[in-house]
Amino acid sequence: MMAPLLKYGAFGAETSLVVAFVLGLGFGFALERAGFGSARKLVSQFYLDDLAVFKVMFTAIVTAMLGVTYLSWMGLLDLSRVYLVPTFLAPQIVGGLLLGIGFVIGGYCPGTALAATATGRFDGLVYGLGLYAGTVAFAEAFPLVKPLYEATPMGQTTIPRYFHLPYGLVVFAVVLMALGGFAGAGWVEKKMAARKDAASRQRTAEA
């Protein structure tokens, strides 16, 4: 049997909704385990004292990327049937910036806000209402923003395809980058902890 199973007819569209729910269970469980139901934990990434967001995200990316790579090399997964969101570089750059800004202002992203609301965080719920407001605002203003929304279409493409690099080489580079990043993250956290320590000791000395 070839994967993706849905695309190769192992089950139908209705069953895929059940699969969606089960995958969501795992997604939500992993997010909450990591501490991503807490805005304070999430934004610590941007004040550099706890880089769990980076660590979890890149561990997940590397895990899934290696899985996809090996499965497709073994001929078990048809990567051409895994959906790629098309690249529109300009709106994705603008959208990414807005997302990052919204993350620090609001404390969550859409998925983590759901995990936060589920575990009783009122600010996660209010953030969710903001998401709905922003979505409706975007839909209403769509004619105005359409030129940017549709700018720089580049189709479904990947880094190896676009830069004419071997797929395996890019995978290898991402793994090395992630490992370097994890080492760097540990170093930054240690530095920040030492600084906080020194500051609190100074405060005690002054008192």
Add this chain to the structure above:
Amino acid sequence: MTDTRESSGPAPYANPYLAGIGLGLVLLAAYVLVGRGLGASGAVSAGAAWALDLVAPGHAKHLEWLSWRFADGQNPLKEWLVFEGLGVFLGALVSGLLARRAALVVEKGPRVSTRARFAMAFLGGAVMAIGAAFALGCTSGQALTGGALLNLGSWAFMLMVFAGAYAVAAFMRWQWR
């Protein structure tokens, strides 16, 4: 759930690398089973289309960006990401209860009022939704899903998320520290 006895305080969070491997395996399972990744903002758009249609019947069907969600008389809530989102809610709740972390609280820094925190949460959510609409996805649908597939736009997007967040972090310090 609001138990404050020390013996039954909230459990520590999972090791980030272990949680990341778990998350990555769920993502991999999504590729293998259904040929797509995870997501969250798409469920919000579906929910918004449905809610808007409830408040102002017929209006959402005429909004270009949402109209496709009503194609062939379909209910916008019958959407893959909505079912995934229900799972996320329940999965997070189960994890939170097991770890005694589920509690009715407001996440904020020590210097900010609850009202101000709510205002910022609402604003941040609205900004994030507009960003996700432009980017065709959020941290889940773009950064995670596209990141692991080496999607060009996803990587550009991901770098900009971190850039945007670090650029404004200093201005938001009062809310968190």
